[in-house]
Amino acid sequence: MKAHLAVFALSAILIASIGMAPAFGQIQSSIVVTTDKSSYSEGETILVTGEVKDLYSGTPVSLIVKNDNAIVALAQLTVGADKKFSTEITAGGTMRTAGTYTVEVTYGTQNRVATTTFEFGGSTSMPTDKVTATTVAIEGSSDLIGYTITGGKLLGIMPDVDANSLIISIDATNDGSITLTIPRSVLDATINGEDDDFFVLVDGEEVDFEETVSSKDRTLTIAFPVGAEEIEIIGTFVIPEFGAIAAMILAVAIISIIAISAKSRLSIIPRY
Structure with missing residues (x-):
C-alpha cells in the first residue's frame, strides 16, 4: 500500500513539474x-x-x-x-x-x-513645417524637392512605401500647374537600369504631364483643375521612411553587439 502511495505521489510531482515548465521558461526569458x-x-x-x-x-x-x-x-x-x-x-x-x-x-x-x-x-x-517657398524636405532624405506652383498652394509631400510613390497635397484655388524637380534618390522609375515613365494621378484620375530628365533628378510639370487636393506620382522606387537615421542607429547597435560578443568570448578563455 505504501509503495502504491509513493508511486502516486511521485507521479503527481512529475505531472505538476511538466505543467509548470512553460511558465518557468517564460519567466526566465x-x-x-x-x-x-x-x-x-x-x-x-x-x-x-x-x-x-x-x-x-x-x-x-x-x-x-x-x-x-x-x-x-x-x-x-x-x-x-x-x-x-x-x-x-x-x-x-x-x-x-x-x-x-x-x-x-x-x-x-x-x-x-x-x-x-x-x-x-x-x-x-500632413507635416507642413518642411515646406518652404521653393523646396520641400522628405522624411528619410537630405535631398530636397524643388518646386514652383501656380493656381494654388503646396501643403506637403510624403512618400507612400507601399505604392512606390510620392503623395503631393495641394490647395488648388484656380486651374494651375506644379513643377517638381525630384532627385532620383527620392523617387525614380527605372526598368533594367533604363528610365521608365512615371504614372501620375490627380485626385485619382490619370493625367498627362511634361518631363525633363538629368542624371541626378527628374522634373515634372503637372496641370491640375481648381479644387484639386492630391497628386500622386508613382515610380519603381521611393525613399524609405526614416532611412538615414535608421542606418546610423542600426550601425551603433551592430557595433554594440560586436563589442559585447568580444567581451563574452574573452570571459570564457581559460587563464593560466
Whole structure:
C-alpha cells in the first residue's frame, strides 16, 4: 500500500513539474517587452516597458518600431539597476499607415531579443513645417524637392512605401500647374537600369504631364483643375521612411553587439 502511495505521489510531482515548465521558461526569458495598450490613435503616447534577466553594465537596449514597410522609430534605452527599461513614443509622425506595428528590442546580442505588437489607427495629418517657398524636405532624405506652383498652394509631400510613390497635397484655388524637380534618390522609375515613365494621378484620375530628365533628378510639370487636393506620382522606387537615421542607429547597435560578443568570448578563455 505504501509503495502504491509513493508511486502516486511521485507521479503527481512529475505531472505538476511538466505543467509548470512553460511558465518557468517564460519567466526566465533573457528580455521581455510590452506596451501599455494594444491599440493607439494619432497623438496618443505609447508607453514601452521591459525587463532583462541579467544586467550587463554599459549595454543599452536597442529598440526598433516598424511595420511591414518601414522603420518608424529607433532608440537606445538605458537599463536601470532594477533591470528595467522604458520609453515613450508618440503615435503619428513617421508612423502614418494604419495597421500592425512591431516593437523589437535587442540587448547586446541577437540571442537576447523580444518583440510585441500594437495596432495604430493611421495618421490624417500632413507635416507642413518642411515646406518652404521653393523646396520641400522628405522624411528619410537630405535631398530636397524643388518646386514652383501656380493656381494654388503646396501643403506637403510624403512618400507612400507601399505604392512606390510620392503623395503631393495641394490647395488648388484656380486651374494651375506644379513643377517638381525630384532627385532620383527620392523617387525614380527605372526598368533594367533604363528610365521608365512615371504614372501620375490627380485626385485619382490619370493625367498627362511634361518631363525633363538629368542624371541626378527628374522634373515634372503637372496641370491640375481648381479644387484639386492630391497628386500622386508613382515610380519603381521611393525613399524609405526614416532611412538615414535608421542606418546610423542600426550601425551603433551592430557595433554594440560586436563589442559585447568580444567581451563574452574573452570571459570564457581559460587563464593560466
